[in-house]
Amino acid sequence: MTLNGLSVFYGENLAVRDVSFGVAANRITAIIGPSGCGKSTVLRSLNRMNDLIDGCRVIGDVAYRGIDIYAPDVEAVEVRRRIGMVFQRPTPFPKSIYQNVVYGLKLAGIHDARDDRVEHALRQAALWDEVSGRLDSSALGLSGGQQQRLCIARALAVEPDVLLMDEPCSALDPIATARIEDLMAELSERLTIVIVTHNLAQAARASHDTAFLTTEVDDHGNRTGVLVEVAPTDRLFAHPIDERTEQYITGRFG
Amino acid sequence: MTDTALLPKPSTQPGFGPVLEPSQRTDVRAKTVSAGRRRTDKVATIALWCAVLAAVVPLGAVITVLVAKGFGVVNWHFLTSDIPSVTGQTTAACRDITPAFRAKYGINCSPPAPGMGPAIVGTLISTGLAAALAIPIGILGAVYCNEIGVRTRLASAIRFFADVMIGVPSIVMGMFIYTAWVVRFGTNGRSAFAAALALACLMLPIVLRSAEEMLRLVPDELRHANLALGGRPSQGVIRVVLPAALPGLISGSLLAVARAAGETAPVLFTIGVTLSLNTSPFGENTTLAQQIFSGAKSGLPLANQLAWGAAFTLVAIVFGLSALARFVASRSSKVQKG
Amino acid sequence: MTTVRTPSPSVLPAHRTDGRNRARSGRRLDRAFSGLTLTAGLTILATLVGVVLATATFAWPAFRAGGIGFFTGTTWSSQTNTFGALPMIYGTVVTAVIAIILAVPASLGVALFLTEVCPRRLRGPIVALIDLLAAIPSVVFGLVGVLAFHNVFQTVFRAITGPKANGSSLLTAGIILAFMIIPIITSIPREGIATVPGHHREASYALGATRWEVLRTAILPAGSGGITGAVMLGLGRALGETIAVALVVGSAIQITPDITQPGTTMAEIIANRFNGEGMGIERNALMGLGVVLFMITIAVNVAARVVVNRAQRRNAGT
Numbered sequence: 054m055t056l057n058g059l060s061v062f063y064g065e066n067l068a069v070r071d072v073s074f075g076v077a078a079n080r081i082t083a084i085i086g087p088s089g090c091g092k093s094t095v096l097r098s099l100n101r102m103n104d105l106i107d108g109c110r111v112i113g114d115v116a117y118r119g120i121d122i123y124a125p126d127v128e129a130v131e132v133r134r135r136i137g138m139v140f141q142r143p144t145p146f147p148k149s150i151y152q153n154v155v156y157g158l159k160l161a162g163i164h165d166a167r168d169d170r171v172e173h174a175l176r177q178a179a180l181w182d183e184v185s186g187r188l189d190s191s192a193l194g195l196s197g198g199q200q201q202r203l204c205i206a207r208a209l210a211v212e213p214d215v216l217l218m219d220e221p222c223s224a225l226d227p228i229a230t231a232r233i234e235d236l237m238a239e240l241s242e243r244l245t246i247v248i249v250t251h252n253l254a255q256a257a258r259a260s261h262d263t264a265f266l267t268t269e270v271d272d273h274g275n276r277t278g279v280l281v282e283v284a285p286t287d288r289l290f291a292h293p294i295d296e297r298t299e300q301y302i303t304g305r306f307g
Numbered sequence: 308m309t310d311t312a313l314l315p316k317p318s319t320q321p322g323f324g325p326v327l328e329p330s331q332r333t334d335v336r337a338k339t340v341s342a343g344r345r346r347t348d349k350v351a352t353i354a355l356w357c358a359v360l361a362a363v364v365p366l367g368a369v370i371t372v373l374v375a376k377g378f379g380v381v382n383w384h385f386l387t388s389d390i391p392s393v394t395g396q397t398t399a400a401c402r403d404i405t406p407a408f409r410a411k412y413g414i415n416c417s418p419p420a421p422g423m424g425p426a427i428v429g430t431l432i433s434t435g436l437a438a439a440l441a442i443p444i445g446i447l448g449a450v451y452c453n454e455i456g457v458r459t460r461l462a463s464a465i466r467f468f469a470d471v472m473i474g475v476p477s478i479v480m481g482m483f484i485y486t487a488w489v490v491r492f493g494t495n496g497r498s499a500f501a502a503a504l505a506l507a508c509l510m511l512p513i514v515l516r517s518a519e520e521m522l523r524l525v526p527d528e529l530r531h532a533n534l535a536l537g538g539r540p541s542q543g544v545i546r547v548v549l550p551a552a553l554p555g556l557i558s559g560s561l562l563a564v565a566r567a568a569g570e571t572a573p574v575l576f577t578i579g580v581t582l583s584l585n586t587s588p589f590g591e592n593t594t595l596a597q598q599i600f601s602g603a604k605s606g607l608p609l610a611n612q613l614a615w616g617a618a619f620t621l622v623a624i625v626f627g628l629s630a631l632a633r634f635v636a637s638r639s640s641k642v643q644k645g
Numbered sequence: 646m647t648t649v650r651t652p653s654p655s656v657l658p659a660h661r662t663d664g665r666n667r668a669r670s671g672r673r674l675d676r677a678f679s680g681l682t683l684t685a686g687l688t689i690l691a692t693l694v695g696v697v698l699a700t701a702t703f704a705w706p707a708f709r710a711g712g713i714g715f716f717t718g719t720t721w722s723s724q725t726n727t728f729g730a731l732p733m734i735y736g737t738v739v740t741a742v743i744a745i746i747l748a749v750p751a752s753l754g755v756a757l758f759l760t761e762v763c764p765r766r767l768r769g770p771i772v773a774l775i776d777l778l779a780a781i782p783s784v785v786f787g788l789v790g791v792l793a794f795h796n797v798f799q800t801v802f803r804a805i806t807g808p809k810a811n812g813s814s815l816l817t818a819g820i821i822l823a824f825m826i827i828p829i830i831t832s833i834p835r836e837g838i839a840t841v842p843g844h845h846r847e848a849s850y851a852l853g854a855t856r857w858e859v860l861r862t863a864i865l866p867a868g869s870g871g872i873t874g875a876v877m878l879g880l881g882r883a884l885g886e887t888i889a890v891a892l893v894v895g896s897a898i899q900i901t902p903d904i905t906q907p908g909t910t911m912a913e914i915i916a917n918r919f920n921g922e923g924m925g926i927e928r929n930a931l932m933g934l935g936v937v938l939f940m941i942t943i944a945v946n947v948a949a950r951v952v953v954n955r956a957q958r959r960n961a962g963t
Binding site: 088100102104105107113130131134137138140142144146147156157204207208210211255 | 902
């Protein structure tokens with residue numbers, strides 16, 4: 054995926070200005086930066102979730118496999134089918150585990166091999182062994198980490214090409230976090246992952262490439278997110294080019 | 308930048324087919340959402356628009372008709388003069404006599420000019436008295452539920468039965484005051500005060516519940532701050548919580564007043580009827596709503612005309628109160644946001 | 646400025662006792678205030694009890710004279726002193742059911758529209774319009790229904806069902822009631838839908854759901870408790886609504902399966918017939934109708950509130 058001159062407005066407010074970078078296929082790209090720098094805004098513009106926010110305008114283009122997803126002949130629903138998303142807090146529906154995973158298949162009208170697909174998705178999300186005996190119990194009875202993996206399984210069931218993760222571990226304990234990171238590494242063999250995280254260690258550990266955003270404040274006190282630097286994770290953490298990146302990763306601000 | 312692996316990916320698991328064809332999997336322009344889903348989505352969207360029209364069109368119709376039929380009737384004379392007595396006989400008698408005869412004996416056969424003054428005054432008196440009774444009791448009751456007896460069974464019982472009482476038909480309140488007040492005082496029992504009692508029964512639960520919602524919006528920090536400064540809980544309520552909630556309390560009370568002003572059923576058996584001005588809370592009186600009801604039932608054009616004029620006036624009053632409530636509420640939310 | 650440096654008076658011994666006095670009077674203030682608010686709160690319960698006792702006592706002679714015939718009889722005559730409430734009960738139920746059938750889809754549509762479809766700029770005005778619809782006094786609905794739209798209703802009904810249809814009928818009353826309860830049924834699901842499932846909604850969209858699919862699978866189920874409760878509240882209102890119905894229902898004491906014919910409801914006959922002293926036992930019988938109406942609406946409202954409260958608690962919980 055390629056972001057080219059992406060700016061996002063909320064009403065009159067410019068939330069993110071002129072962000073351009075590429076997301077390589079089958080790699081994990083982390084977006085890092087201080088709170089309020091527009092990390093999530095950038096992420097949500099990659100599968101048009103921003104369409105759902107009133108007064109949100111996107112300028113510039115986001116190309117996915119060479120096609121601008123904001124082009125008039127592209128429907129948001131088609132984009133989201135291929136570019137799945139996992140949210141900050143686990144968002145299981147108040148239904149059974151099985152019904153949660155099968156939800157996307159139902160929407161897509163896929164009837165064949167549903168059970169196999171559900172099992173496959175749960176296995177991919179490393180959840181199968183824990184829930185295989187109780188697929189009909191409520192998803193709300195799972196632990197936070199399990200719920201989040203269920204949401205990943207739910208997203209994987211429709212076999213997306215890209216998975217967007219918006220601070221997927223911020224509500225989880227370290228053990229659950231480690232499992233999700235392992236999972237991401239495994240999944241990246243088959244799909245592209247973009248993850249927003251406020252946890253620098255996580256970005257360093259779990260991603261291949263890292264984009265660093267920061268906040269600029271103009272004369273009127275308006276805060277706007279801008280891209281500072283994007284590079285392979287090893288390089289960015291070892292030899293940051295921009296001074297602001299260095300300051301941020303060494304903990305001197307943000 | 309680099310889309311390195313553009314090659315179709317191998318199917319991850321043999322045994323069942325791919326969700327999307329390999330070519331579709333990465334082409335967002337491919338239409339994979341079925342025509343059926345697409346159509347359902349369109350139809351649903353149109354249906355939702357229609358639902359809104361179904362709710363808004365009757366409103367438009369009512370207002371258009373009111374303006375068309377009522378606006379012309381309302382003028383200064385209408386607002387201030389007594390209600391003319393409308394009977395079929397006057398018109399019938401006049402039809403048979405010549406203009407010369409009328410002039411000779413000074414008989415005035417031109418239809419009396421419509422007036423609604425007494426009903427406007429009666430509406431103001433009965434609604435005002437009802438507000439004076441119900442608003443303080445309602446707000447104090449809300450204070451009990453949200454500040455004093457928080458989480459007690461009694462408080463939730465009061466809350467629950469207030470909700471239930473909001474659903475009690477207003478005519479039942481009229482019958483209640485009829486049995487409990489009017490019959491005790493015979494014909495003298497009918498008055499603006501009796502009507503106010505019935506309207507107050509109607510307003511009380513509305514005021515209580517809306518006041519409670521407003522008190523709930525006051526952040527606990529304010530209560531704690533009062534206690535931390537050595538204030539008594541009651542002082543906290545009086546000096547901190549109630550002032551903080553004041554705009555909301557006013558707005559909620561105004562809406563309850565608007566509701567009561569337009570009510571007919573509770574007034575029907577409790578206020579009696581009069582065609583001339585009565586500014587006392589006692590003695591028979593009348594309200595706009597009551598006049599609309601009797602005018603609407605009548606087959607006489609003048610009575611209908613009176614009803615339209617009264618309806619226009621009443622809706623103007625009620626909308627005015629609602630608008631005022633909205634204005635106060637919006638002011639308060641602006642103040643709170645800073 | 647100097648006052649700042651003065652030692653705080655409360656630390657001086659002479660003022661300590663004063664403080665204690667103040668504490669005592671403060672406690673008294675607290676207690677008096679609590680008592681006052683408690684009394685106010687109890688007033689509402691007392692009123693409700695008062696309504697039951699006063700109306701039931703007053704209606705008792707009619708219940709005693711009529712017995713079970715009061716509920717099953719089909720004649721209502723002050724000449725023969727026979728009072729059977731069945732036509733009124735029938736009309737009340739029929740008009741309320743018509744109103745619910747018409748109002749529920751429209752109300753749900755409005756609620757869903759406001760949460761998901763409505764452009765943001767239109768949302769405020771539409772909510773304001775619906776509130777305005779709720780603010781119109783019922784007597785005005787009745788006036789407009791009977792004087793301005795009687796012929797419109799009659800023409801339309803006749804075009805559909807034949808020349809016998811009447812513009813003042815059970816159906817007219819049902820239609821007018823539907824408009825009156827749309828704001829009520831809209832408001833509660835609107836709250837429920839707006840507060841609950843922000844994340845369910847996003848999760849559905851992220852899985853490639855269309856807007857209608859999000860509404861149907863993620864939003865409607867989450868609001869279902871609130872919707873049921875709201876429908877019942879609307880039903881309660883429709884059953885008890887008096888003045889608008891009294892003007893448009895046609896006031897005919899009969900039980901007819903043809904809803905385009907005039908009928909009556911409990912509230913209608915009370916409003917149109919009850920004129921106080923000198924009515925004899927019909928006055929008690931009308932009061933009896935009031936009691937029956939009160940009991941029915943109380944039952945519906947209690948059930949509605951239980952459902953709504955449970956839904957709200959559940960929404961707050963998740």
